[in-house]
Amino acid sequence: MVRFEEVVLRYGNGPEILKRVSLQLDPGSYHFLVGPSGAGKSSLLRMMYLAQHPSAGRVALFGRDVAGLSRRETALLRRRIGVVFQDFRLLDHLTARENVALPLRIGGQSGARADKARSGKEVEELLAWVGLADHMDALPPTLSGGQQQRVAIARAVIGRPSLLLADEPTGNLDDRMAVRLLYLFEELNKIGTTVVIATHNESLVQRFPHPVTRLRGGEVEIAAATPAERSAAPRPGA
Amino acid sequence: MAALYRARGRSRQAVPLDRDSAGRYLPLLVAIMVYLAVLAVAGALMMTKLAERWDSGLAGALTVQIPPAADTAAGEATLEAVVAALAATPGVRSAEPLDRQAMSALLEPWLGDALLGGDLPLPRLVAVTIDTAAPPDIAALQARLETLAPGVLVDDHQRWLARLLDLARAVELMALVVVLLVVLAASIMVAFVTRMGLAAHQRSIELLHLIGAQDAYVARQFQNHALGFGLRGGLLGLAAALPTLYLARLLLQRIDSGLLPELSFRPHEWACFVLLPVAAALVTMLTARVTVLRTLARLP
Numbered sequence: 001m002v003r004f005e006e007v008v009l010r011y012g013n014g015p016e017i018l019k020r021v022s023l024q025l026d027p028g029s030y031h032f033l034v035g036p037s038g039a040g041k042s043s044l045l046r047m048m049y050l051a052q053h054p055s056a057g058r059v060a061l062f063g064r065d066v067a068g069l070s071r072r073e074t075a076l077l078r079r080r081i082g083v084v085f086q087d088f089r090l091l092d093h094l095t096a097r098e099n100v101a102l103p104l105r106i107g108g109q110s111g112a113r114a115d116k117a118r119s120g121k122e123v124e125e126l127l128a129w130v131g132l133a134d135h136m137d138a139l140p141p142t143l144s145g146g147q148q149q150r151v152a153i154a155r156a157v158i159g160r161p162s163l164l165l166a167d168e169p170t171g172n173l174d175d176r177m178a179v180r181l182l183y184l185f186e187e188l189n190k191i192g193t194t195v196v197i198a199t200h201n202e203s204l205v206q207r208f209p210h211p212v213t214r215l216r217g218g219e220v221e222i223a224a225a226t227p228a229e230r231s232a233a234p235r236p237g238a
Numbered sequence: 239m240a241a242l243y244r245a246r247g248r249s250r251q252a253v254p255l256d257r258d259s260a261g262r263y264l265p266l267l268v269a270i271m272v273y274l275a276v277l278a279v280a281g282a283l284m285m286t287k288l289a290e291r292w293d294s295g296l297a298g299a300l301t302v303q304i305p306p307a308a309d310t311a312a313g314e315a316t317l318e319a320v321v322a323a324l325a326a327t328p329g330v331r332s333a334e335p336l337d338r339q340a341m342s343a344l345l346e347p348w349l350g351d352a353l354l355g356g357d358l359p360l361p362r363l364v365a366v367t368i369d370t371a372a373p374p375d376i377a378a379l380q381a382r383l384e385t386l387a388p389g390v391l392v393d394d395h396q397r398w399l400a401r402l403l404d405l406a407r408a409v410e411l412m413a414l415v416v417v418l419l420v421v422l423a424a425s426i427m428v429a430f431v432t433r434m435g436l437a438a439h440q441r442s443i444e445l446l447h448l449i450g451a452q453d454a455y456v457a458r459q460f461q462n463h464a465l466g467f468g469l470r471g472g473l474l475g476l477a478a479a480l481p482t483l484y485l486a487r488l489l490l491q492r493i494d495s496g497l498l499p500e501l502s503f504r505p506h507e508w509a510c511f512v513l514l515p516v517a518a519a520l521v522t523m524l525t526a527r528v529t530v531l532r533t534l535a536r537l538p
Contacts, residue, residue, distance in 0.1 A: 051448055071535070072452055079450030091447045093254040102252060106451045155449070 001027040001163060002048055002193045007057035009043055011220075016089045017043045017091045017124060020057070024195065027162075032191045035199040035215035039174045039196035042086060044080055045165050046217065048196065049083045050074055062162070078108050082161030082193075084169040088139040088152040096125055096151045097136040103159040129184070131177070145172035149209060155198075156187055166197045176206060252446055253439045253456070255463040260434040267427055268471025269478065271420045272518050276479035276511055278420075280486075282413030283507055289406035296395045300366040300376070302333075305389040307361035312500045317362050319386045324366055329374035329383075421521055428468075428525040432460055434531055443534075457530040461510075461523045468522030472515025479511075 002025040009018040018040045025031055033181050046052040047059055050066060053204070059066045061077060062174050069077065082103075090099050097120075104119045127136050130150040149172045156164060165186060170178035182204070189195045199205065205212055214222040252505065255261065304320055307313030317335055324333035336344075341360055368374060380392040429536075443456050487501035503511075 023520075075447065075450050075452040078448060081450075082449060089441075090443055091252060091254075091445065093257070094250060094252070098250065102446075103449050105252070106446065106449060106455055146458060 001025050001029070001040045001062065002196070003048075003058075003060040004044075005058040005060075005222075007047065007054045007059060009040075009047065009052065010055050016055075017218050019055075021215075021220055022057075022221055023220060025194060025215060027194055028192050030186065030195045030208075031197070032212040033196060033215065034202055034205060034212055036200060038217040039215040040218040041200075041215055042167050043159060043218075045167050045196070047200055048163070048165050049081050050078055050207070052090055060159050069216070070216075079103070079159065080162040082156035082159060082164045084149075084156045084164075084166035086167040086171070088140075088148045088180065090148055090151055090155075093139050095137045095139060096127060096132055096143065096147075096154075098237055099140065099151055100127060100158050102155060107159060119176070123154075123158060127151070130154050130181070132164050139224075146174070146177065149173060150177070150181070153184075157184070160188070160191075161193060164195045166195075166198055169197060170199065170201060179207065240397070244269040245477045251459050251463065252451075253435075253441070253442050253459040254364055254459065255435055258431075258435055258438060260438070261431045261463075261467065263466045265474065267423060267473035268468055268518055268522060269475035271424045271513050272472045272475025273482075273519075275420045275514050276476060277482065278413040278416035279510060279514070280479075280483055280501075280503075282410040283503065283510075284501060285406045285409040286421050289403050293399060296399060298368055298370040298373075298393070300368060300381065301393045301395070302366055303391040303393065304362040304387045306361055313362065316387045317364070320383055320390065321364060323383060323386055324364065324379075327374050327379060328368050331367045331369055331373050333364050333366045336365060377477045390437055424521055425434045425519060428464060428522045432464070432529040433524045433533060435460060436530065448526040453531055456534060457527045461527040461532045464526035465519050466521040468519030469515060471522075472518035475518070476511060476515050505518065 004024075006021045007021045008016055008020055010016045013159075021040075021044065033044065035041050035150060043052065047054060048061070049067075050061070053059075053067070062080065063076070066074075068075075081211065090103070094102070100123045104123075104146050123131075124136060127133060130153060131146060132150055132154075135143060135147060138147075139152065143151065149169065153169055166185070169181060173181065173206070178201075185193075185195045185197065186208075212222070213220060271521050302320060302324065304316060306315075307316060321333045321335055321520065338360070342364065345360070376392055376394050380390070383390045383392060446456055490501050
């Protein structure tokens with residue numbers, strides 16, 4: 001599903017943000033990516049959702065080397081990836097409902113009237129599920145940070161992506177909602193979606209039995225550790 | 239509350255171009271462009287009509303001009319000989335000399351009746367109609383009449399008409415150039431505003447790309463917007479041009495010279511005018527699309 005081989009990332013002539021990172025995520029797996037701020041989690045995710053090309057090394061998604069993709073192929077590949085951005089990236093002039101429906105519009109799944117009705121219903125159900133039934137026609141600037149984050153999550157999963165990437169998806173949520181959303185991601189994972197969640201909230205991660213990759217200073221410190229390996233590994237800073 | 243919550247309706251464009259201040263005056267600029275284009279086309283059509291009118295009016299006609307004679311009797315004899323020679327020429331249908339009264343009526347607006355009443359020597363004119371299917375040889379006719387009336391002039395108006403037709407073609411060409419310049423100016427403006435829109439909405443466009451939008455999807459946002467303001471501006475320009483054309487028509491009617499044609503248009507000419515705003519809208523739409531696609535293609 002996702003394969004990084006000796007990936008190096010640097011911006012211009014600056015320092016290396018990622019240093020010879022190699023990792024592999026199998027289809028249908030659920031991964032946590034943890035590490036302190038500046039460890040390179042977001043940069044790694046950016047490469048996974050094709051917003052950034054590596055300075056060196058090779059990135060392959062869905063079995064395809066991303067270096068040789070045309071713009072059209074890149075767009076089609078991105079439709080199979082759902083992303084929860086750290087800064088939400090909602091379009092302020094569209095309602096919560098319209099923001100969530102955007103991937104369906106772009107993918108051409110809401111063109112015909114029947115499709116439109118079906119996708120409209122799915123959007124409403126999803127927004128209700130994330131607790132925004134009363135805010136479907138609200139514009140993002142009128143929503144709280146947590147509410148915006150939930151709209152962003154709904155937008156990321158509405159198209160049932162093969163790969164779901166979430167950058168600090170629980171950062172603005174209370175614990176109850178955060179756990180609830182991670183369970184939503186688990187539901188998606190059960191139907192075959194590969195999930196990668198970048199977070200610095202390690203206590204939240206401990207509640208789930210999924211492998212964890214820890215980044216530190218642009219390097220992989222622990223790769224895909226199982227809960228048993230995690231408990232055996234030294235705690236950061238210990 | 240309306241600003242916080244929106245009633246459900248038709249989905250809004252993903253890129254909010256209707257809020258851009260840069261594009262606010264574009265409909266007005268397109269309107270001015272279409273206004274100028276309508277006037278240019280109307281001018282060209284009128285010039286063509288003028289040429290057609292004079293061409294058809296003079297087709298199959300000659301004017302024979304006999305210099306004034308020293309005495310009236312000799313002059314009349316020469317006139318009769320010329321008319322007889324003309325009548326006998328193959329291809330000539332009729333030859334009607336203009337009498338002095340008709341000549342005076344023709345010249346009165348320029349010379350006044352006081353001068354004409356005197357002994358002002360005037361050439362004699364013969365209006366000749368010819369068979370356009372088998373016209374006489376003008377040079378041979380000129381040579382034959384020269385023997386009867388030295389200094390006679392056979393005028394088939396072709397030299398004058400050719401110049402008029404040249405003028406009409408030049409005006410048509412100028413109108414075409416004006417329309418092309420209008421199209422060019424409109425395209426440059428639209429391309430400029432589109433680039434500003436791309437820069438202003440860079441973040442939204444980046445998001446659309448990240449969730450799988452192809453360049454064509456982004457281009458559609460811009461081209462639909464451009465089509466809308468192109469049509470609005472075009473129709474406004476046409477609406478503004480119509481009173482101007484009506485005013486020009488009234489002014490032409492006041493001249494009432496018979497030399498100028500009436501400013502009225504046939505259905506296919508009206509169709510031309512109606513097509514101008516449509517063409518303006520299509521040009522703005524295509525320009526926006528091409529600009530977006532070319533700009534995005536340069537992105538990594």
